[in-house]
Amino acid sequence: MAGCCAVPEKPQSSDWRCPECGRKGKPIPRITLEKLLTPEAQRHLTPAAFLFCETPNCPVVYFAPDDGSIFHKPDLTVRVGIKETEPPIPLCYCFGFTREMLWSELAQTGKTTIPDRIKAEVQAGNCRCEETNPRGSCCLGDIQRAIQAFRSQPVPAAELVGVVADDCCEPANDCCAAPSEKTQPMVSQQVGAERLGILASVGAMLVGLLASACCWLPAMLAAVGVGNAGLGAKFAPYRPFFTIGALALIGANPKRLAA
DSSP: OOOTTOOOOOOSSSOOBOTTTOOBOEEOOHHHHHHHBOHHHHTTOOSSOOEEOOOTTOSEEEEOTTTOOEEEGGGBSSOOGGGOOSSOOEEETTTTEEHHHHHHHHHHHSSOOHHHHHHHHHHTTOOOHHHHOTTSSOSHHHHHHHHHHHHHSOOOGGGSSSOOOOSTTSTTTOTTSOOOTTHHHHHHHHHHHHHHHHHHHHHHHHHHHHHTHHHHHHHHHHHTTOOOTTHHHHHGGGHHHHHHHHHHHHTOOHHHHHO
């Protein structure tokens, strides 16, 4: 494996500026082009030394001052992180870390473990930056720049992974939001207890009326012409049972009945 910090070959020409944006380029290892250019672009790869254009909005990725060769973004098999505007934006090509992953960790914890994790992998000999990173060098510089960018300006929630945006649609603030799974059983139990309480009250009233039937029923029957002096006596033996039932219902706990 070639060293990710190996010094790439430099062009013989003194003009190291990108032919489209005019920014001075940085030498790129030959193996980077051989690994990352598409098969079609490989056919146009010349022996000249190439430079990497770091201008974000410039479509040129590699250019060779000695013979004028140019390769643009579509000529690569990977996305060029520094030149991308839509997520996911790659930062670490060896271990798959994106800008969204980095910013999400910063948003949730205020810090990030990604740089230390990358350093540990590099020390373990698992780094292949010259073969995977379009820059042809270590990604830690891009990681630090992404951290500075996060701390210097607000980051849209759309560019975060697993972080909920603070807006009017939060469950706590949205009066139209559907209840959560934890809330629904509690609401159902409360409604059930209220219904049982109403039924218990109605039942107590009915039982109370039946318990006193030995007093009012004979009078009512007598008023309609079917009176019987012994009717009240017939209800008397059952009066204690009606009374006990009424007291039990009146003292019933609706929440206990709901359970």
